[in-house]
Amino acid sequence: MSYNEEKQLIFVKLRSTGQYGDDDSPAATATNAMVVSNISHKPLEGNRISRDVVKGFMGAPGEIQVTAYVELSFDVELAGSGDKVTAPAYSPLYHLCGVSETITADTSVDYALIDSGYKDGTIYYYCDGALHKMLGARGSFTMTLGTGGIPKLSFTLKGLYVAPSAVGALPAADFSAFTMPTAATSRTIAVFNFFGQPLQMSELTVTPGMAVNHLDVTNMEEIEFAGSRAGSVSLKFREPDISVISFYDLKQNGTPGVLAYQLGTDVTNTGSIFDLNIPALSVKNVTRSFSDGKSWLQVDADITPTAANLDLNWQHR
Template sequence: MAKSTRNSLVLAKVQTTAGTDPVPAAGANAILVRNVNATPLSAEFVERNLIRPYMGNSGQIATTRYGQLEFEVELAGSGEAGTAPAFGPLLRACGFAETTVADTSVTYTPVSTGMELLALRYYLDGLFHNLLDARGTVSFDITAKAIPFMRFRLIGAYQPITDAAMPTGVDYSAFQKPLAANRANTPTWALGAYTGCLQSLTLDIANQLAWRELIGCNGAHISDRRPAGNVLMELPSIAQLNWPQMVLSAQDVPLSITHGVTPGNIVELEMPTAQLMNPSYSDQDGTAMLGLDTAFQPDQGNDEVAITFR
Protein backbone atom coordinates (compact mmCIF):
# COMPACT_ATOMS: atom_id res chain seq x y z
CA MET A 1 0.00 0.00 0.00
CA ALA A 2 1.40 3.41 -1.01
CA LYS A 3 2.59 5.78 1.71
CA SER A 4 1.33 9.38 1.77
CA THR A 5 3.96 12.05 2.45
CA ARG A 6 1.18 14.33 3.71
CA ASN A 7 0.54 11.95 6.58
CA SER A 8 3.67 12.94 8.51
CA LEU A 9 4.47 14.06 12.02
CA VAL A 10 7.61 15.43 13.69
CA LEU A 11 8.14 15.42 17.46
CA ALA A 12 11.13 16.98 19.25
CA LYS A 13 12.24 17.14 22.87
CA VAL A 14 15.52 18.20 24.49
CA GLN A 15 17.54 15.30 25.93
CA THR A 16 19.03 15.72 29.38
CA THR A 17 21.14 12.55 29.14
CA ALA A 18 22.93 11.25 26.05
CA GLY A 19 21.54 7.95 24.88
CA THR A 20 18.41 8.22 27.01
CA ASP A 21 15.17 8.72 25.11
CA PRO A 22 13.02 11.43 26.79
CA VAL A 23 10.03 10.06 24.83
CA PRO A 24 8.59 13.08 22.99
CA ALA A 25 4.79 13.14 23.13
CA ALA A 26 2.32 14.18 20.44
CA GLY A 27 0.39 16.36 22.87
CA ALA A 28 3.41 18.32 24.12
CA ASN A 29 6.27 18.09 21.62
CA ALA A 30 4.75 18.21 18.13
CA ILE A 31 6.54 20.53 15.69
CA LEU A 32 4.50 22.27 12.97
CA VAL A 33 6.67 21.80 9.89
CA ARG A 34 6.63 22.06 6.11
CA ASN A 35 8.86 20.79 3.30
CA VAL A 36 10.15 17.75 5.18
CA ASN A 37 13.10 15.92 3.64
CA ALA A 38 14.25 12.80 5.47
CA THR A 39 17.38 10.76 4.92
CA PRO A 40 16.32 7.82 7.09
CA LEU A 41 19.67 6.04 6.98
CA SER A 42 23.00 7.60 6.15
CA ALA A 43 26.07 5.40 6.18
CA GLU A 44 29.72 5.45 5.21
CA PHE A 45 31.29 2.37 3.64
CA VAL A 46 34.77 0.95 3.13
CA GLU A 47 35.73 -1.35 0.27
CA ARG A 48 36.86 -4.87 1.17
CA ASN A 49 39.30 -4.94 -1.80
CA LEU A 50 39.63 -8.72 -1.81
CA ILE A 51 42.15 -10.42 -4.09
CA ARG A 52 40.67 -13.40 -5.97
CA PRO A 53 41.47 -15.23 -9.22
CA TYR A 54 38.71 -13.36 -11.05
CA MET A 55 37.44 -9.82 -11.49
CA GLY A 56 34.43 -8.26 -9.78
CA ASN A 57 33.28 -6.28 -6.79
CA SER A 58 34.40 -7.29 -3.32
CA GLY A 59 31.54 -5.65 -1.46
CA GLN A 60 31.57 -2.93 1.15
CA ILE A 61 31.19 -2.75 4.92
CA ALA A 62 29.21 -0.01 6.68
CA THR A 63 31.35 1.93 9.16
CA THR A 64 28.82 4.52 10.38
CA ARG A 65 25.06 4.85 10.62
CA TYR A 66 22.93 7.86 11.44
CA GLY A 67 19.74 9.56 10.31
CA GLN A 68 19.08 13.06 8.99
CA LEU A 69 15.94 15.18 8.99
CA GLU A 70 15.42 18.53 7.26
CA PHE A 71 12.34 20.71 7.44
CA GLU A 72 11.08 24.28 7.58
CA VAL A 73 9.28 25.99 10.47
CA GLU A 74 7.40 29.28 10.18
CA LEU A 75 9.05 32.12 12.12
CA ALA A 76 6.65 33.48 14.73
CA GLY A 77 6.53 34.05 18.47
CA SER A 78 4.86 32.00 21.19
CA GLY A 79 1.90 34.35 21.57
CA GLU A 80 3.04 35.48 25.02
CA ALA A 81 6.07 37.64 25.77
CA GLY A 82 8.53 35.82 28.01
CA THR A 83 7.38 32.36 26.86
CA ALA A 84 9.70 30.35 24.64
CA PRO A 85 8.39 29.45 21.18
CA ALA A 86 7.36 25.84 20.63
CA PHE A 87 10.34 25.33 18.30
CA GLY A 88 12.79 26.49 20.99
CA PRO A 89 14.21 22.95 21.49
CA LEU A 90 15.28 22.93 17.84
CA LEU A 91 17.30 26.14 18.27
CA ARG A 92 18.88 24.76 21.44
CA ALA A 93 20.00 21.67 19.50
CA CYS A 94 21.59 24.00 16.92
CA GLY A 95 24.05 25.44 19.43
CA PHE A 96 21.97 28.20 21.02
CA ALA A 97 21.46 29.04 24.68
CA GLU A 98 17.97 30.09 25.76
CA THR A 99 17.64 33.08 28.12
CA THR A 100 14.21 34.02 29.46
CA VAL A 101 13.15 37.32 31.02
CA ALA A 102 9.77 36.71 32.63
CA ASP A 103 6.85 38.42 30.86
CA THR A 104 9.31 40.22 28.57
CA SER A 105 11.45 38.17 26.19
CA VAL A 106 13.21 34.96 25.28
CA THR A 107 16.60 35.33 23.58
CA TYR A 108 18.72 32.75 21.78
CA THR A 109 22.48 33.34 21.52
CA PRO A 110 25.16 30.96 20.20
CA VAL A 111 27.38 28.91 22.48
CA SER A 112 30.71 27.18 21.86
CA THR A 113 30.51 24.51 24.57
CA GLY A 114 27.82 22.51 26.34
CA MET A 115 25.60 22.17 23.27
CA GLU A 116 22.36 20.38 24.01
CA LEU A 117 21.00 17.21 22.44
CA LEU A 118 17.61 16.55 20.92
CA ALA A 119 15.36 13.52 20.54
CA LEU A 120 13.52 13.51 17.20
CA ARG A 121 10.62 11.32 16.18
CA TYR A 122 9.42 11.26 12.60
CA TYR A 123 6.31 9.37 11.54
CA LEU A 124 5.68 8.79 7.84
CA ASP A 125 2.33 7.14 7.27
CA GLY A 126 2.96 4.06 9.34
CA LEU A 127 6.77 4.17 9.50
CA PHE A 128 8.44 5.28 12.73
CA HIS A 129 11.90 6.90 12.69
CA ASN A 130 13.57 7.62 16.03
CA LEU A 131 16.71 9.78 16.10
CA LEU A 132 18.48 10.31 19.42
CA ASP A 133 21.39 12.56 20.46
CA ALA A 134 20.64 14.89 17.55
CA ARG A 135 22.25 18.24 16.81
CA GLY A 136 21.92 20.49 13.81
CA THR A 137 22.11 23.81 12.08
CA VAL A 138 19.53 26.41 11.07
CA SER A 139 19.02 29.23 8.57
CA PHE A 140 16.53 32.11 8.51
CA ASP A 141 14.75 33.70 5.55
CA ILE A 142 12.76 36.93 5.73
CA THR A 143 11.57 37.91 2.25
CA ALA A 144 8.99 40.55 1.31
CA LYS A 145 5.55 39.19 0.40
CA ALA A 146 6.40 35.77 1.90
CA ILE A 147 6.15 34.00 5.24
CA PRO A 148 9.43 34.22 7.18
CA PHE A 149 10.77 30.77 8.01
CA MET A 150 13.63 28.75 9.44
CA ARG A 151 15.25 25.77 7.75
CA PHE A 152 16.62 23.10 10.09
CA ARG A 153 18.97 20.23 9.30
CA LEU A 154 19.51 17.77 12.15
CA ILE A 155 21.39 14.49 12.40
CA GLY A 156 21.03 11.87 15.13
CA ALA A 157 21.78 8.30 16.11
CA TYR A 158 20.01 5.79 13.89
CA GLN A 159 17.48 3.48 15.51
CA PRO A 160 15.82 0.65 13.57
CA ILE A 161 12.88 1.90 11.51
CA THR A 162 9.67 0.18 12.55
CA ASP A 163 6.02 0.03 11.60
CA ALA A 164 3.90 2.13 13.95
CA ALA A 165 0.55 3.86 13.96
CA MET A 166 0.44 7.65 13.94
CA PRO A 167 0.18 9.01 17.52
CA THR A 168 -3.14 10.55 18.52
CA GLY A 169 -3.76 13.80 20.38
CA VAL A 170 -1.36 15.89 18.31
CA ASP A 171 -1.41 19.49 19.60
CA TYR A 172 -0.09 22.43 17.57
CA SER A 173 -1.78 25.12 19.66
CA ALA A 174 1.55 26.55 20.83
CA PHE A 175 2.38 27.57 17.26
CA GLN A 176 1.13 31.02 16.30
CA LYS A 177 -0.13 32.02 12.88
CA PRO A 178 2.76 33.75 11.09
CA LEU A 179 2.73 37.21 9.55
CA ALA A 180 3.82 37.91 5.99
CA ALA A 181 6.90 40.10 5.67
CA ASN A 182 5.86 43.57 4.46
CA ARG A 183 5.88 47.19 5.48
CA ALA A 184 3.12 46.78 8.07
CA ASN A 185 4.34 43.58 9.69
CA THR A 186 8.10 44.13 9.46
CA PRO A 187 8.39 47.64 10.89
CA THR A 188 12.16 48.12 11.12
CA TRP A 189 15.42 46.98 9.66
CA ALA A 190 18.81 48.68 9.56
CA LEU A 191 22.24 48.26 8.03
CA GLY A 192 24.30 50.59 10.16
CA ALA A 193 22.35 53.85 10.07
CA TYR A 194 20.73 53.05 6.71
CA THR A 195 17.09 51.96 6.49
CA GLY A 196 15.90 51.83 2.91
CA CYS A 197 13.68 49.46 0.94
CA LEU A 198 14.56 45.83 1.72
CA GLN A 199 13.55 42.88 -0.43
CA SER A 200 15.08 40.09 1.65
CA LEU A 201 17.43 39.22 4.48
CA THR A 202 18.86 35.75 5.06
CA LEU A 203 20.96 34.35 7.89
CA ASP A 204 22.59 30.93 7.87
CA ILE A 205 24.16 29.89 11.19
CA ALA A 206 26.22 27.42 9.16
CA ASN A 207 27.23 25.08 11.94
CA GLN A 208 29.97 22.72 10.80
CA LEU A 209 28.05 19.52 11.46
CA ALA A 210 29.48 16.00 11.33
CA TRP A 211 28.72 12.53 12.58
CA ARG A 212 31.66 11.27 14.67
CA GLU A 213 32.13 7.50 14.88
CA LEU A 214 34.89 6.25 17.19
CA ILE A 215 35.54 3.13 19.22
CA GLY A 216 33.58 3.59 22.41
CA CYS A 217 31.61 6.67 21.38
CA ASN A 218 29.76 8.33 18.54
CA GLY A 219 27.45 11.27 18.01
CA ALA A 220 26.56 14.46 16.19
CA HIS A 221 29.33 17.03 16.55
CA ILE A 222 29.36 20.79 15.89
CA SER A 223 33.01 21.70 15.37
CA ASP A 224 32.58 25.35 14.32
CA ARG A 225 30.09 27.84 12.89
CA ARG A 226 30.46 30.34 10.06
CA PRO A 227 27.34 32.56 10.18
CA ALA A 228 26.66 34.25 6.86
CA GLY A 229 23.79 35.62 4.85
CA ASN A 230 22.64 38.11 2.27
CA VAL A 231 20.69 41.35 2.05
CA LEU A 232 18.88 42.47 -1.11
CA MET A 233 17.67 46.08 -1.21
CA GLU A 234 16.81 48.85 -3.60
CA LEU A 235 20.05 50.40 -4.82
CA PRO A 236 20.78 53.49 -2.69
CA SER A 237 22.93 56.48 -3.53
CA ILE A 238 26.50 56.53 -2.21
CA ALA A 239 25.52 59.45 0.03
CA GLN A 240 22.88 57.24 1.64
CA LEU A 241 25.06 54.13 1.96
CA ASN A 242 28.71 54.05 0.98
CA TRP A 243 28.71 50.30 0.45
CA PRO A 244 31.83 50.25 -1.80
CA GLN A 245 33.90 51.72 1.01
CA MET A 246 32.35 49.33 3.52
CA VAL A 247 33.24 46.35 1.34
CA LEU A 248 36.80 47.47 0.58
CA SER A 249 37.62 48.40 4.18
CA ALA A 250 36.10 45.18 5.59
CA GLN A 251 34.11 47.38 7.92
CA ASP A 252 31.98 45.67 10.56
CA VAL A 253 28.51 47.17 10.58
CA PRO A 254 25.43 46.24 12.65
CA LEU A 255 22.55 44.56 10.82
CA SER A 256 19.13 44.03 12.36
CA ILE A 257 15.50 43.39 11.52
CA THR A 258 12.28 43.30 13.54
CA HIS A 259 9.31 41.28 12.36
CA GLY A 260 5.93 41.48 14.07
CA VAL A 261 4.16 44.28 15.90
CA THR A 262 2.14 42.62 18.68
CA PRO A 263 3.80 41.60 21.98
CA GLY A 264 4.15 37.84 22.02
CA ASN A 265 4.67 37.70 18.26
CA ILE A 266 7.64 40.01 17.72
CA VAL A 267 10.93 38.52 16.47
CA GLU A 268 14.20 40.45 16.36
CA LEU A 269 17.37 39.34 14.60
CA GLU A 270 20.44 41.33 15.61
CA MET A 271 23.89 40.86 14.08
CA PRO A 272 26.18 43.55 15.56
CA THR A 273 29.27 42.87 13.42
CA ALA A 274 28.37 42.14 9.81
CA GLN A 275 31.05 42.31 7.12
CA LEU A 276 29.78 43.10 3.61
CA MET A 277 31.11 41.27 0.54
CA ASN A 278 30.42 40.42 -3.10
CA PRO A 279 28.13 43.29 -4.13
CA SER A 280 25.92 42.66 -7.15
CA TYR A 281 23.26 44.50 -9.13
CA SER A 282 19.97 43.04 -10.31
CA ASP A 283 16.65 44.22 -11.69
CA GLN A 284 13.27 43.89 -10.02
CA ASP A 285 10.19 45.38 -11.70
CA GLY A 286 12.46 47.84 -13.52
CA THR A 287 14.11 48.94 -10.28
CA ALA A 288 17.84 48.53 -9.66
CA MET A 289 18.61 46.31 -6.70
CA LEU A 290 21.79 45.84 -4.65
CA GLY A 291 22.73 42.48 -3.19
CA LEU A 292 25.39 42.11 -0.52
CA ASP A 293 26.70 38.92 1.01
CA THR A 294 27.29 39.13 4.74
CA ALA A 295 29.56 37.35 7.19
CA PHE A 296 28.90 37.77 10.90
CA GLN A 297 31.88 38.07 13.23
CA PRO A 298 32.05 37.54 17.00
CA ASP A 299 33.06 40.50 19.16
CA GLN A 300 33.55 39.27 22.72
CA GLY A 301 32.60 35.74 21.68
CA ASN A 302 29.28 33.93 21.17
CA ASP A 303 27.65 37.21 20.17
CA GLU A 304 27.51 37.09 16.36
CA VAL A 305 23.74 36.95 16.46
CA ALA A 306 20.89 37.31 18.93
CA ILE A 307 17.38 36.06 18.14
CA THR A 308 14.84 37.59 20.49
CA PHE A 309 11.14 36.84 20.85
CA ARG A 310 9.16 39.54 22.62
Protein backbone atom coordinates in the same frame (compact mmCIF):
# COMPACT_ATOMS: atom_id res chain seq x y z
CA MET B 1 1.75 -0.20 -0.77
CA SER B 2 3.28 3.21 -0.22
CA TYR B 3 3.15 5.78 2.57
CA ASN B 4 0.94 8.89 2.49
CA GLU B 5 2.68 12.26 2.43
CA GLU B 6 0.15 13.89 4.72
CA LYS B 7 0.58 11.20 7.37
CA GLN B 8 3.87 12.54 8.67
CA LEU B 9 4.59 13.67 12.21
CA ILE B 10 7.70 14.90 14.00
CA PHE B 11 8.07 14.83 17.78
CA VAL B 12 11.01 16.47 19.58
CA LYS B 13 12.09 16.27 23.21
CA LEU B 14 15.17 17.69 24.91
CA ARG B 15 17.11 15.36 27.16
CA SER B 16 16.91 16.58 30.76
CA THR B 17 18.41 13.58 32.58
CA GLY B 18 20.30 10.40 31.79
CA GLN B 19 23.12 10.05 29.30
CA TYR B 20 23.76 11.30 25.81
CA GLY B 21 21.92 9.17 23.29
CA ASP B 22 19.15 8.04 25.62
CA ASP B 23 15.71 7.56 24.07
CA ASP B 24 13.38 10.09 25.74
CA SER B 25 10.23 8.88 23.93
CA PRO B 26 8.99 12.27 22.68
CA ALA B 27 5.79 10.85 21.19
CA ALA B 28 4.58 9.93 24.68
CA THR B 29 3.58 13.60 25.10
CA ALA B 30 1.30 15.01 22.41
CA THR B 31 2.59 18.59 22.84
CA ASN B 32 6.07 17.50 21.71
CA ALA B 33 4.74 17.44 18.14
CA MET B 34 6.10 20.07 15.76
CA VAL B 35 4.27 21.99 13.03
CA VAL B 36 6.63 21.69 10.05
CA SER B 37 6.75 21.75 6.26
CA ASN B 38 9.12 20.78 3.46
CA ILE B 39 10.38 17.59 5.12
CA SER B 40 13.49 15.92 3.68
CA HIS B 41 14.67 12.69 5.28
CA LYS B 42 17.86 10.68 4.83
CA PRO B 43 17.17 7.49 6.80
CA LEU B 44 20.71 6.10 6.70
CA GLU B 45 23.75 8.28 6.15
CA GLY B 46 27.40 7.61 6.98
CA ASN B 47 30.59 6.23 5.50
CA ARG B 48 30.63 3.23 3.19
CA ILE B 49 33.84 1.42 2.31
CA SER B 50 34.43 -0.53 -0.89
CA ARG B 51 35.64 -4.09 -0.33
CA ASP B 52 37.97 -3.81 -3.37
CA VAL B 53 38.22 -7.57 -3.67
CA VAL B 54 39.34 -9.42 -6.83
CA LYS B 55 37.27 -12.40 -7.96
CA GLY B 56 38.67 -13.16 -11.40
CA PHE B 57 35.83 -11.46 -13.24
CA MET B 58 34.46 -7.96 -13.70
CA GLY B 59 31.83 -6.45 -11.44
CA ALA B 60 31.34 -4.18 -8.47
CA PRO B 61 33.05 -5.55 -5.34
CA GLY B 62 30.33 -4.32 -3.00
CA GLU B 63 30.50 -1.98 -0.03
CA ILE B 64 30.17 -2.17 3.74
CA GLN B 65 28.32 0.43 5.83
CA VAL B 66 30.91 1.58 8.38
CA THR B 67 29.21 4.44 10.22
CA ALA B 68 25.53 5.30 10.45
CA TYR B 69 23.44 8.33 11.36
CA VAL B 70 20.12 9.90 10.35
CA GLU B 71 19.56 13.34 8.83
CA LEU B 72 16.25 15.20 8.86
CA SER B 73 15.50 18.64 7.42
CA PHE B 74 12.32 20.70 7.59
CA ASP B 75 10.97 24.24 7.84
CA VAL B 76 9.17 25.84 10.77
CA GLU B 77 7.13 29.03 10.57
CA LEU B 78 8.80 31.78 12.59
CA ALA B 79 6.14 32.91 15.05
CA GLY B 80 5.88 33.81 18.70
CA SER B 81 3.89 32.05 21.39
CA GLY B 82 1.33 34.83 21.74
CA ASP B 83 2.79 35.72 25.13
CA LYS B 84 5.94 37.83 25.33
CA VAL B 85 7.52 35.77 28.14
CA THR B 86 6.61 32.30 26.86
CA ALA B 87 8.98 30.54 24.48
CA PRO B 88 7.66 29.50 21.06
CA ALA B 89 6.39 25.93 20.84
CA TYR B 90 9.32 25.02 18.58
CA SER B 91 11.95 26.35 21.03
CA PRO B 92 13.38 22.84 21.70
CA LEU B 93 14.72 22.99 18.14
CA TYR B 94 16.70 26.13 19.00
CA HIS B 95 18.30 24.24 21.90
CA LEU B 96 19.32 21.37 19.63
CA CYS B 97 21.23 23.89 17.52
CA GLY B 98 23.57 25.36 20.14
CA VAL B 99 21.36 28.20 21.33
CA SER B 100 20.72 29.54 24.83
CA GLU B 101 17.34 30.76 26.07
CA THR B 102 16.78 33.46 28.68
CA ILE B 103 13.36 34.64 29.82
CA THR B 104 13.40 38.27 30.96
CA ALA B 105 10.47 38.94 33.28
CA ASP B 106 7.64 40.94 31.69
CA THR B 107 9.78 41.62 28.63
CA SER B 108 10.88 38.88 26.24
CA VAL B 109 12.40 35.48 25.57
CA ASP B 110 15.99 36.04 24.45
CA TYR B 111 18.24 33.77 22.38
CA ALA B 112 21.97 33.73 21.63
CA LEU B 113 24.56 31.24 20.42
CA ILE B 114 26.71 29.26 22.86
CA ASP B 115 30.08 27.53 22.61
CA SER B 116 29.76 24.97 25.43
CA GLY B 117 27.09 23.16 27.43
CA TYR B 118 25.34 21.95 24.30
CA LYS B 119 22.02 20.14 24.64
CA ASP B 120 20.73 17.14 22.73
CA GLY B 121 17.45 15.36 22.36
CA THR B 122 15.36 12.65 20.75
CA ILE B 123 13.41 13.02 17.53
CA TYR B 124 10.72 10.64 16.35
CA TYR B 125 9.84 10.99 12.69
CA TYR B 126 6.71 9.13 11.65
CA CYS B 127 6.18 8.56 7.95
CA ASP B 128 2.75 6.95 8.00
CA GLY B 129 3.45 3.35 9.07
CA ALA B 130 7.20 3.75 9.61
CA LEU B 131 8.95 5.20 12.65
CA HIS B 132 12.47 6.59 12.34
CA LYS B 133 14.17 7.49 15.62
CA MET B 134 17.05 9.96 16.00
CA LEU B 135 18.93 9.83 19.30
CA GLY B 136 21.37 12.45 20.60
CA ALA B 137 20.06 14.81 17.92
CA ARG B 138 21.74 18.13 17.20
CA GLY B 139 21.89 20.41 14.20
CA SER B 140 21.83 23.82 12.57
CA PHE B 141 19.34 26.24 11.06
CA THR B 142 18.92 29.29 8.86
CA MET B 143 16.44 32.16 9.01
CA THR B 144 14.55 33.33 5.90
CA LEU B 145 13.17 36.80 6.64
CA GLY B 146 12.60 38.56 3.33
CA THR B 147 9.37 40.23 2.25
CA GLY B 148 6.50 38.65 0.38
CA GLY B 149 6.20 35.43 2.35
CA ILE B 150 6.09 33.73 5.73
CA PRO B 151 9.37 34.06 7.67
CA LYS B 152 10.76 30.60 8.27
CA LEU B 153 13.42 28.68 10.15
CA SER B 154 15.02 25.87 8.14
CA PHE B 155 16.46 23.14 10.37
CA THR B 156 18.87 20.37 9.46
CA LEU B 157 19.31 17.84 12.26
CA LYS B 158 21.41 14.72 12.67
CA GLY B 159 20.92 11.89 15.13
CA LEU B 160 22.34 8.50 16.02
CA TYR B 161 20.92 5.73 13.86
CA VAL B 162 18.20 3.39 15.07
CA ALA B 163 16.76 0.81 12.68
CA PRO B 164 13.29 1.98 11.56
CA SER B 165 10.27 0.05 12.74
CA ALA B 166 6.72 -0.55 11.59
CA VAL B 167 3.96 1.14 13.59
CA GLY B 168 0.18 1.17 13.56
CA ALA B 169 -1.85 4.32 14.05
CA LEU B 170 0.01 7.60 14.42
CA PRO B 171 0.31 8.90 17.99
CA ALA B 172 -1.78 11.83 19.21
CA ALA B 173 -0.39 15.27 18.37
CA ASP B 174 -1.32 18.55 20.07
CA PHE B 175 -0.44 21.69 18.09
CA SER B 176 -2.38 24.14 20.28
CA ALA B 177 0.78 25.98 21.43
CA PHE B 178 1.66 26.96 17.85
CA THR B 179 0.37 30.33 16.65
CA MET B 180 -0.36 31.84 13.26
CA PRO B 181 2.71 33.47 11.70
CA THR B 182 2.92 37.09 10.57
CA ALA B 183 3.64 37.55 6.86
CA ALA B 184 6.68 39.71 6.14
CA THR B 185 5.66 42.90 4.32
CA SER B 186 6.51 46.59 4.31
CA ARG B 187 3.77 47.05 6.91
CA THR B 188 4.76 44.26 9.28
CA ILE B 189 8.55 44.67 9.22
CA ALA B 190 8.70 47.60 11.62
CA VAL B 191 12.50 47.93 11.53
CA PHE B 192 15.12 47.05 8.96
CA ASN B 193 18.53 48.70 8.96
CA PHE B 194 21.75 47.46 7.39
CA PHE B 195 24.97 49.37 8.01
CA GLY B 196 22.87 52.16 9.47
CA GLN B 197 20.64 52.55 6.42
CA PRO B 198 16.87 51.83 6.19
CA LEU B 199 17.25 49.91 2.93
CA GLN B 200 14.43 48.65 0.71
CA MET B 201 15.05 44.94 1.28
CA SER B 202 13.26 42.09 -0.50
CA GLU B 203 15.36 39.05 0.46
CA LEU B 204 17.17 38.22 3.69
CA THR B 205 18.73 34.95 4.80
CA VAL B 206 20.67 34.61 8.04
CA THR B 207 22.94 31.62 8.60
CA PRO B 208 24.19 31.51 12.22
CA GLY B 209 27.00 29.15 11.18
CA MET B 210 26.91 26.26 13.61
CA ALA B 211 27.80 22.84 12.20
CA VAL B 212 27.55 19.29 13.50
CA ASN B 213 29.38 16.10 12.59
CA HIS B 214 28.91 12.42 13.34
CA LEU B 215 31.83 11.16 15.46
CA ASP B 216 32.34 7.40 15.83
CA VAL B 217 35.50 6.41 17.73
CA THR B 218 36.30 4.01 20.55
CA ASN B 219 34.18 4.67 23.63
CA MET B 220 32.29 7.48 21.91
CA GLU B 221 29.61 7.92 19.28
CA GLU B 222 28.07 11.38 19.14
CA ILE B 223 26.58 14.07 16.96
CA GLU B 224 29.13 16.72 17.88
CA PHE B 225 29.24 20.46 17.29
CA ALA B 226 32.24 21.62 15.28
CA GLY B 227 34.88 23.59 17.13
CA SER B 228 34.44 26.60 14.85
CA ARG B 229 31.51 28.71 13.66
CA ALA B 230 31.23 31.03 10.67
CA GLY B 231 27.93 32.85 10.33
CA SER B 232 26.81 34.84 7.33
CA VAL B 233 24.03 37.00 5.92
CA SER B 234 22.74 37.25 2.36
CA LEU B 235 20.31 39.97 1.30
CA LYS B 236 18.90 41.78 -1.71
CA PHE B 237 17.76 45.39 -1.75
CA ARG B 238 17.14 48.37 -4.03
CA GLU B 239 20.49 50.00 -4.66
CA PRO B 240 20.86 53.21 -2.63
CA ASP B 241 22.52 56.35 -3.94
CA ILE B 242 26.25 55.73 -3.86
CA SER B 243 26.74 59.17 -2.30
CA VAL B 244 24.74 57.98 0.72
CA ILE B 245 26.41 54.59 1.17
CA SER B 246 28.82 52.65 -1.02
CA PHE B 247 28.86 48.93 -0.39
CA TYR B 248 31.84 48.72 -2.72
CA ASP B 249 33.81 50.94 -0.35
CA LEU B 250 32.57 48.95 2.63
CA LYS B 251 33.89 45.78 1.04
CA GLN B 252 37.18 47.39 0.00
CA ASN B 253 37.84 48.86 3.44
CA GLY B 254 36.46 46.03 5.55
CA THR B 255 34.25 48.50 7.41
CA PRO B 256 32.08 46.76 10.04
CA GLY B 257 28.35 47.33 10.24
CA VAL B 258 25.18 46.31 12.08
CA LEU B 259 21.93 44.64 11.03
CA ALA B 260 18.67 45.33 12.88
CA TYR B 261 15.35 43.67 12.05
CA GLN B 262 11.95 43.67 13.74
CA LEU B 263 8.92 41.76 12.56
CA GLY B 264 5.71 43.00 14.16
CA THR B 265 4.81 46.25 15.89
CA ASP B 266 4.73 47.02 19.59
CA VAL B 267 1.16 48.31 19.35
CA THR B 268 -0.57 45.37 17.66
CA ASN B 269 1.68 42.30 17.87
CA THR B 270 2.67 41.81 21.52
CA GLY B 271 3.60 38.17 21.99
CA SER B 272 4.34 37.76 18.29
CA ILE B 273 7.20 40.23 17.78
CA PHE B 274 10.55 38.96 16.52
CA ASP B 275 13.68 41.11 16.96
CA LEU B 276 17.06 40.27 15.43
CA ASN B 277 20.34 42.07 16.06
CA ILE B 278 23.68 41.30 14.43
CA PRO B 279 26.23 43.71 15.93
CA ALA B 280 29.18 43.14 13.58
CA LEU B 281 29.15 42.31 9.87
CA SER B 282 31.74 42.55 7.12
CA VAL B 283 30.72 42.84 3.45
CA LYS B 284 32.06 39.93 1.41
CA ASN B 285 30.41 40.11 -2.02
CA VAL B 286 28.41 42.76 -3.89
CA THR B 287 26.53 42.05 -7.12
CA ARG B 288 24.31 44.44 -9.09
CA SER B 289 21.31 43.29 -11.10
CA PHE B 290 18.29 44.95 -12.71
CA SER B 291 14.59 44.24 -12.34
CA ASP B 292 11.87 46.29 -14.02
CA GLY B 293 14.60 48.68 -15.10
CA LYS B 294 15.77 49.37 -11.53
CA SER B 295 19.08 48.37 -9.96
CA TRP B 296 19.31 45.98 -7.04
CA LEU B 297 22.25 44.82 -4.96
CA GLN B 298 22.83 41.30 -3.74
CA VAL B 299 25.17 41.49 -0.74
CA ASP B 300 26.81 38.66 1.17
CA ALA B 301 28.33 39.52 4.53
CA ASP B 302 30.22 37.57 7.17
CA ILE B 303 29.14 37.73 10.80
CA THR B 304 32.28 38.89 12.61
CA PRO B 305 31.68 38.90 16.39
CA THR B 306 33.95 41.03 18.54
CA ALA B 307 33.63 38.76 21.59
CA ALA B 308 32.55 35.22 22.44
CA ASN B 309 28.98 34.36 21.43
CA LEU B 310 28.14 37.87 20.24
CA ASP B 311 27.52 36.63 16.70
CA LEU B 312 23.84 37.50 16.81
CA ASN B 313 20.95 37.62 19.23
CA TRP B 314 17.20 37.56 18.79
CA GLN B 315 14.11 37.68 20.90
CA HIS B 316 10.46 36.77 20.80
CA ARG B 317 8.26 39.21 22.69
